[in-house]
Every structure is written in structure tokens, then in C-alpha cells.
Amino acid sequence: MKPEFGESARKPLDVLRGVGPATAAKLRERGIESLQDLWLQLPTGFEDRTRIARLDDLQLGQSAQVEVRVAAVERGFRFRPMLKVLVEDDSLRQLSLRFFHYSASQAAQFLPGRLLRAYGQVRLGGTGYEMVHPSYRFIAEEKAGICRDRLDPVYPNIDGVGTATLGKLVRQALQLLPPESELELIPEALLADLDLPRFGAALQAIHAPDPGTTLAQLQSGRHPAMRRLALEELLAHHLSLRKKRLALKSKPARPVDVPDSAFAPFLARLPFALTGAQRRVVEDIRADLRTGHPMLRLVQGDVGSGKTAVAALAALAVIAGGGQAALMAPTELLAEQHARTFRDWFEPLGIEVVFLAGKLTAAQRREPLKRIAAGAPMVVGTHALMQDTVAFSNLELVMVDEQHRFGVGQRLSLRDKGESEESSPHQLILTATPIPRTLAMSAYADLDVSVIDELPPGRTPVQTVALANSRRDEVIARIRDYCRQGHQVYWVCTLIEESDEIQAQSAQAAFETVAAGLPGVSVALLHGKVAPAEKSRIMRAFKDNVVQVLVATTVIEVGVDVPNASVMVIENAERLGLAQLHQLRGRVGRGATASHCLLLYQAPLSAMARERIEVMRQTDDGFLIAEKDLALRGPGELLGTRQTGDVGYRIADLGRDAALLPEVLHVANRLLAEYPERADAVVARWVGAAARYAHA
Template sequence: MALAPSGNAPVFQQPIAGRLAGVGPRVAEKLAARGLVTFQDLWLHLPLRYEDRTSLTPLFALQPGQTAQVEGRVEAVERGFRYRPLLRVALGDGSPVTLTLRFFHFRAAQVAQFAIGARVRAYGTARAGQQGLEMVHPSYRLLEGEEEALQEALDPIYPAVEGVGPASLRKFVLQALAQLPEAHALELLPPDWLSDLGLPSLREALLTMHTPAPGADLAGLAAGRHPAQQRLALEELLAHHLSLQRQRLVIRRHRAHRLEAGRALAARLTEQLPFKLTGAQQRVFEEIQRDLCSGEPMLRLVQGDVGSGKTVVAAMAAMLAVGSGKQAALAAPTELLAEQHYRNLRHWLAPLGVEVAWLAGKVTGKARARALEAIANGQAQVVVGTHALMQEQVRFQDLGLAIVDEQHRFGVHQRLALRDKGRGGQWMPHQLVMTATPIPRTLAMAAYADLDVSAIDELPPGRTPVQTVALSGERRPELIERIRAACAEGRQAYWVCTLIDDSDEVIAQAAQSTYEALAAALPDTRVALVHGRMKAAEKQATMQAFKDGQVGLLVATTVIEVGVDVPNASLMIIENAERLGLSQLHQLRGRVGRGAAASTCVLLYQPPLSMMAKQRLATLRETNDGFVIAEKDLSLRGPGELLGTRQTGLASFRVADLARDAGLLPQVHALAERLLREAPERADQVIARWIGSADRYANA
């Protein structure tokens, strides 16, 4: 049976300015700066944590590290100055134990409040002090009568709003909650689905989150596993998924050229390659080929580990376009990576008579004018470049396929700008995006619901697994001797630093000083330096010298993270490895082990290590599988850093946590299909509730 449209009450969209006591124009402006404009915004402004003031803890039962509410009479007050102002108030409750309240910031009127014998109720975390237990800057209030009732609910602590005090914010939220419609008017999801999942209604979930009862599962709330949070996370994930599906439907309404005529050219490329495609490469190309011949715009993400051969698959896809009389464009985020793509494609495609053009920031003057003309008149059949491809003056004769490599490094508008260069009327170019950072399945399900996802999950034969070891920085001299021996045997090595210049604030060896020290320690080895601040020509010349074997040791920043292919390099040292994320470490490690020689990656760290750093380094030692590493990275760092935040709204989820709530995604997908099929107007309302009218995901 189809779902009936929901009859949402207009209070959803009503602005709170002038409708809540205490919210005049100035306060409304401050709330609006935090995105709190309507009643619904306040309902979804959820507490960060809770404070339990529903009970009192006797002073004799108080333990160090315990957060509790206590009550007692002022027994002594001491105001002094030791390095800074200090106020100490001793509280007693008739037991042998005294608690000290310590304040470093206070006013004279505050001191006067603490008269000897005054009754005080304080809330804070106890810690061991010089004279017993103390609380530093607890929240407190003085009690007037002999008996004063305790609070009946936990105190919610909300994300701060500049210029609005915590107590005022709580008051505004409580007023807004009083306007919550009844469950049936508020609910957008089918009640039978909620009951099957064992989840409460939205109204019940919101009331629980804002005003949890004294017996509420605080541990569950802190861990994000309380049914109320899961109910809200389900709907928020659903809103983001529906938003992506809506974008996909919009794009799929357009038409795309069938690129069937290019099959013969793609086959010729395969035949003349100096290596054989892996099974995974063949499978992924077949998926791409089906898309390109369907008549609908392709929207496909190809992910594959470092060295899995994504560029060849992209080249074969480009041949389908070129063989069908269309142009293909490949954009990469750095000139280093783009130029390597250009060299590879020109090497593979020149024997086929295919013209490959190159466009980057450093292509200027007459060379740039010639490239722009070749792109505009169709002479350039494949165009490789950086962000320069997206510039307004770049015009294609007939762009049929837009390829974006390392897509998470591009902003949304840049990818749209490239796609739109082939757009005309109802026609849309096909889109292929690639990443060498494997995306965990849960993240792909949530972040790329508008894309079909393919994985090249097989490395070419002959690639030797890289042995990974972690060493303390004290063992640098041993590593230098190891480099000396490797270079003497004709092999090459990388030494990666995380900073260009020395920094007093961060304990990290800078690339410049490391280069100078290593050059002095290895007089018989040619040592070179490359970093992001060098001029492009100088950087490229250094990289080419390393690739040609003229340089034995390359000292570099993480500029070499992607796109550098030197099969003879078999040793990599990553300085201050504890400062980098798992995926970045794995990307760097992928620069060695590209030839037949046994390769080693040394993670050089500065002790002591944090628990997270220990977990990262242990994971790198245990596995070379980028997909396993990506799952671990997601659990350690969350989605924002893994994907980059410029092109997704994932980092700003209000309730949902992809690593924690991955188990909800199958239900989210099934529920999205049902809503789009049976009640599309409700799907729009879910999107509006959580995302609003802002287009937070581009249809790129």
C-alpha cells in the first residue's frame, strides 16, 4: 500500500525570532549565525553531553575522577595570589571529609557570596589536591531554604553559540520543544518500519535526547548507541542518501552519446600494451564499457590500491570516446601527477595515431595558445591537465568523457566545471572519477550513493609486497648506513619529511635540514631535494633525474604521495610517521615495491607515541591491503579527513557517525527505495528537514 503524504505542521518552518521569550532581533541574529533560525533547527540542535544533577553524593563517598553533585556548608574561605588570583572555599557536610572548591577567575561579589555557614550545591569533577579532594571551577549555586528539590531530569550541555549563554540556550530549546507536534504529525517514516527496527518515533527520540530521564543509559548516550540517537541517525543518513539519489535522478534525465564505435580502438590499445591486463582491470573496463554504451550519462567511481593500474583503464575508456568521434579529458590535482599521466598516455596512444594535449599552469604563451586551439578545434583528442582544464577559456569541440583522478582533492565546483564543458541541451558527458585511496564499503555506500562504484582489487603480477618496520628516531644512523649500502648496489631510496622548514612548535625534521644532513653523511651518494614550494620546472627536473637513476636518494615532502613511479626505488624512510594518517602513509609506501626487488618501508617515529599513533603504525606493519587500511582509517579518524571535506557534507553530520552507524546503512538504502517509490514527497521533506535547500552534494 502506498504511503499517504505527511501533513507537517507549519511550526516546522516558523522562525523563532519574536516567537520565543527572550529571542529578540539581536539574539536571533546570534542564533542564526549558528544556523538556528526555525523551531526545527532548535529541535535538531542536540546536546553534546549530559550532567546528572538528579542526586547528591555525600563527601565521604566522593572519589577522585568522579563527576558528581555535592552539597555542604562553607567552613572556610581563603583569597590569595600565588602566581595568579586564587579563591579557595572549603565545604563540609557533617562527615570527616572536607571538599575544596578552587577558582582562578572570580569577581569580588562572588567572594562575598561564600559567607561562613552558607549552603552551597556544586557540580564538578573531583581530583586529588594538596589538602584532600578538590573541584576546580565547578558550577554552583547558593541555596536559600533548608530543603531544595533536586532536578528531575539530566542537564543537557549544548554546542556553544557565541553570545548566547548556556542557560539561555537551554531555555530556548525547552520553549521550542513545547511546540513539538504530536508524533503522527511529525513523523515522516513508516511506523511499521520503525517498530520492526525497534526504534522510537521522532518525537519520542527528540524528547529523550533533550530531556533524558534520571535513569537514562548515560553510557549508551555517550557512545551514540542509545535507541533515540540511532533513530535520529537513521533519518539523517536517510536524508543524505536521498539527496544523492535525487542528484543521480536529475543527471539520469539527460542523455549521453553511446560510445560503441570506439570498441575497436580500445581493443587495439589493449593489444599493443607492453603488459597484460589483470582480471580486475578487465572486469572494471567491462563495467565502464557497458555504461558508455548505454545512452545514459555514466557516473562511476573507480577505486584501486596504489599501483593497481587505474590509468590504463582510464586510457581504454578514453579510446571508446575517441573512437566514437568524441574528446576525453583527464584532470589530476598536481602538475607532477598530471604530467606523469600525460607521458604515459602519449606513450600508449601515439602508436594509435591519437593526439594527446597537455594543459597546466606552467603551459604559457604560444604553447598555451596552441593547446587551447587544438582543444577547441578537436585536433586534441585526449587532453590531460590540472585545474587549468576547468578554466573558462578552455573550450572543447565535443567532450564525451570527463575523467577526474584523485577526485577527493578537487572541490565540487571544479568537477562540475569540467563536466559542463561537454554539456549541451539534454546532452551530458560521461563522468569517470578515480581514487588511489580505497574507500571503505560503508563510506562508499554513504558518500557515493550517486555513483556506481568499481574496485580494481588486484595488483599486477611481479609486484613484491613491501616489508614495513617501525623504528625510533634514535636509530637514524643505522638507516643512513642502510641507504649507503643500497645506493652502492645501484638501488634508490626516498626519505620523506612532513615539513619543509624547521618548526619550534612541531617536533619534525624539516626537509631542508634533513637534505643537508644526509648529503653531508653520504658524500658518495647523489642526494636531491623536492618539495611543494619549488618551481614546477625545477621540481620536474629533479623528479626526472631520480627516475633516470641519476639521483640515489631523494629527500621529499609528501608532494611525492601520488603519481611518482620509479621501479628501481626499493627503500623508503618516512620521518615522523606518527604525524600522518593511515591512508597517507599507505599512499607513500606505495611509491616503493613497484619493481621486482624486495622493498622496505621504514616508519621513523619520535617517542612517546599516542595510542592512536601506535594503532596506525601497527596496522601498517600488519597489512599491505589498502581496503583493510581504509576501514581502519575510517574507524580511527572518521570520514571527514578520509574523503576531504570540500566536496561532502559528511564531516558535519549532526548525529550520525559513519564508522559507528554503518549497520544502519542497509536499512537506510531499503527505506530510501520505498520512500522514492511510494511517497516521493516525503523523501523531499526528509531532505529538507536535515539538509535544507542547500545543495550540499554536487551532482558531479
């Protein structure tokens, strides 16, 4: 067996009719260079031209095919050229076909009484239902009522290569598919257990659905061909992560084995005792560090579960053995807080902590860079740690907080700063975004996973209430009472400035409204456009209770810790996902005082927004919320797969296809144990050179 489908797969595109140097260059820009790339250029959707809809049955927002006659034609030039074709059918209803880009010869074809078939999305225009730029063709009278017998695939539009041209090229490439004996990579015995079609048959069924295949089957992923391709794609990504893990685990790393006494001074100074979950995770980390191979561990813990203390103990272990530890955070606000925390903890123990962030001037950076190069044991910073000017002396532990907020290349570049032929750095990933187990099985197959599933004692549950924006004055009155009792309040907005397009209260407008409604109360404004020095001053004033109400954008979502803050108001909560709402709510309830979260929403609520808010009212269990978020929005936000460089899925959907994951794991284990060359071929087929970026 040869990887990547064998020789047929690697044939260049110029074997196809219509592919010259210019077209090949355009396709190459999109990563399409061979027949195999076209086979896997799966449709982005399908059009149902198997039936003709009557005009009186059309529904807004849905796409439909109609067979109509031209009733009238109107050409206008009010703001830009426009061609409006009024059509009708035997239901006596009318529909407008509207074109903004057309030629004179095209307009001349629309003669009254002429029969045509049009396909497009139905929308509401100024005079009734309309389709804007529908696809259409004129038909002969004898062809009336005769439809296609199968769904039409829709391919993406590539600059210089239209969707129709790409479809023709895909169909040509499919005619050159080799036999199943060369295409199929899953062994026959395993394939029989799966009860799914072979790979070649599944490809054909997606590119050219059989008669009777419905849109619902394909869109829901229930079609056997969809399940077959989704399973293999999930398998490929899972295998690439497993192989990456095996490769990294085979590298050497300096074993770190320090006695319990190395942690005693630190633990004695902590104002709290570690929870059982924290102690368990620390032992997981210590076991990893002893092996002589790089640690690759993800620590999940709900908001406020104590991940920073666990990270500190991991750093202490490495530092006690003479190595350097680096902690990278996604925002300067969070990085500064980590730096303060580590200084409070480490400097009394005689351990130097160096802070590095992009906001520092060249002159301010010289000393931190010098200290890092000289071997400063603990380094905290933002993405600035990955810049070429940063050189570590002996980087042995890389810790990344909320890693999904970084681009993949950024995370790799920090790890690479500690890479050498003799040793690789240990890696510890921290996240307060609980990842559902099904998602973690696939997305974090290259990492060992520890969960801090216990909150420190003294944390109070947060009561969550949802209120319409129209009750803002009532909320401000409540806030006034809270502040008189000595409590502090977060007031979070989703925009910095007013927008005419989005009905959301801006931070600036909210600040003015809240400040006006709270005379005698200290109110401050914080958002991304505030200068770094001013941002630090404001946060310090809030932490010291000089500022009582902090009006802010979601910049305070992650990591900000002010135990006296017991109220969280979130404007336009309907615009945020569950994971983000949960993170924001986690900023309160960090002390012994009863805490409240007020979700202000703009009515009317969509069904999804209503469900999200109801979930927030009913539970504060981060993992349950993550499961709901996965079901409602898919995995993109949880995993950060929108980051540039992350490997996307062509056909699989981690939320929709979660039920396939047990079979994926079973097949993966068998391939790695019994058919390693097939495992390589599956990865090459779907992931290829992008495997380095599959997860970092």
C-alpha cells in the first residue's frame, strides 16, 4: 500500500481538460495541486432542484426552484443599475428576480411570456417576495415540469475559478479514481464492523448524491457516506495527534524529581490549603516530570479552581533542579496579574520573577531580556515571550494559560525556544474553559489530561438573574445599594463605541449612564483602547477598592481576581456564547460574600439566546455548560479552531459527529498496533503537511 492513494493521487491537474498554467496557479493558491486534492474538495452545500415549488408555497429564508413566466421587466438606476424581472406561475402569485450585475444582452432575453426556471433564496423585497441574483435558465415548453432526479453539489468560489468550473474539474477527477483496493485504507475486518460504505463509494455519493438522497440526510450528517468520510477525517486528525505525542514523548527531557521538602516553604506561605483535586493534579505533573521525556499535560479547571497554584508548584519543581519556567498569558492584563501573583509567592523564597510584555519600550525591555538570557528562573509574559530577541538560558517548562487564544505558530515558537538535540521542554497547558469529554478525546489526543474538579472552600454560589435592558434603571438602583454596603461591581459591555448596526450598549455610553446614576460612587472605564499604563492603574485601583464599579469590555473575561467584587452585570448577554458568559460570571463569587450575576438582554430573544440564558440561570457547572455550548454552537469557540493555522475539518463536525468518536478510538488503536503504514496513509490523506499544526 502506498500513502496518499498511490500514484493516481499525485497526478498533476494538467491531466484534466481545461486546466492550463493560469488555472493551475489559481488552484495551487488554494492548496489544490493534484487529483487527490480535487477528490477531497467536498461540496460546501447542495441545491435541491429535484422539485418545483409553487410561488404560493414559498417560505422566507428558504431556497427553492420555481418554474415561471416573465410578466414584466423593469430597469432602474436609482442608486446603481438594477434589473427587476417580475415573474408568475399558475398560482397567480408573483415573484421579483432582481439583478444588480447584468449586461444589455442578458436583460434583452427576458421577454414577456418566456418560460424559465430559477433557483435562489427567497427574501422580502419592497414589493413582496424576491430572489436576488438567482441562477436561472430559459427552457422549452416541452421541458416544463421535468426536474433533475438528484441534488446538485455546490463548490466554493475560488478567485479565477468559478464554482461551475471547479465542479466540472471535480467530476473529471472522479472519473480517474483508482479501484477501491488502492483507495481503501481501513482494513476489511474493521470496515465490516463499522457497517459503512467504502471510501471511493462514499466520495462518489457525496459529490454526486444518488436519486432519493435528501438535503436533510446530508445536512444532518446521517447519510452513510457522510458518516464514512467524517469518521475517516476524525480518525486522521486523531492519529496525527497521537503520532505527534509519540514522537515528542520519545524525545529526551531532563528528569525532574525533587523531594516534598522543596515545596514546603511555598505551601507554608500560601493563605489557603490545596484542595484534594489540586494535590492529585500536582502528583500527575510530578510523575510526568520524573520520566525523562517531555511532559505534555492539559490541566482543566473551572473558573477559580486554583490552576495558578498548580502551575506554581510545577514551576518550583523545575526551578529546584536548576531549570527555567515560563508562563505565557493571552492578555497583558492577565499576564500582569500572574506576574504580581508569582512575585508575591516566589520572591520571599529568593526566586526571581521576570515580566515581559509587548507594551514595554525598547529601553524597558533590555533588563528583562538580559535577566532571561542569564537564567532568571521564573518568566511571565504575553506573546512577547516568543519574539526573536528573547533567548532563554535553560528553558525546561513551558506553561500556556488559555492556550486556545493563541495562534498555533505562536505556541510552537515558545516551545521551540527550549528545544535542543539533548532535551525538549516540558509543556503544561492551563484552561478554565471546560472541554467536554467527547471533544477532548479527539481534540487533545496528544495531551494527558488532568481535571481540577473541586473548588476551594469558601467560594459562594453565584445567583444569576436575567432582566430586559428596559429595566436598566432598576439595576442601577440595586448597584447603588450594593456599593453602600461596601461591595464592588463589574459592569461588562460588548462594544467600545456605539454601532448603528448592532443594538448593543457601548462601554462608553454605559459608563456615562452608570456614573450619572451613581453619584458619590467611584466608577471607572476599562477597554482595549485604554493605554497599558492607565489600564494597570485602573485595575490596581479596583483591586484596592478605590474604584467601586468597573465598567469594562470583555477584556476582563479571563483571570482577573478581585475577591471583594460580588456583582457582575453583563450588557447584551444574548450576544455572548455560554463559555464566555460562564467565564465572566466567574469573576465574582471569589470571596465569602453572596454574589450575583445580572444578565441584561435586548428583547426579543432568539430561541438560542433564550436557551443560553436559561442554562446560565440553572447551573454553574462548567462542564455541563461546556456540553450545552458544544451542542448549541459547535466546537469552534471552545477549541479556538478559528485561530489562523489551526487545522480545520472538511466534512466532520465534532459536535454533530461525537457519536463516532468511540469507533474512531477503536480503529485508531488497531491501526497503530497492527497497520502502522495505513495509519500514516490516513494522516497523509486528510492532514498531510499540516500535522505540525494540528495541536500545539
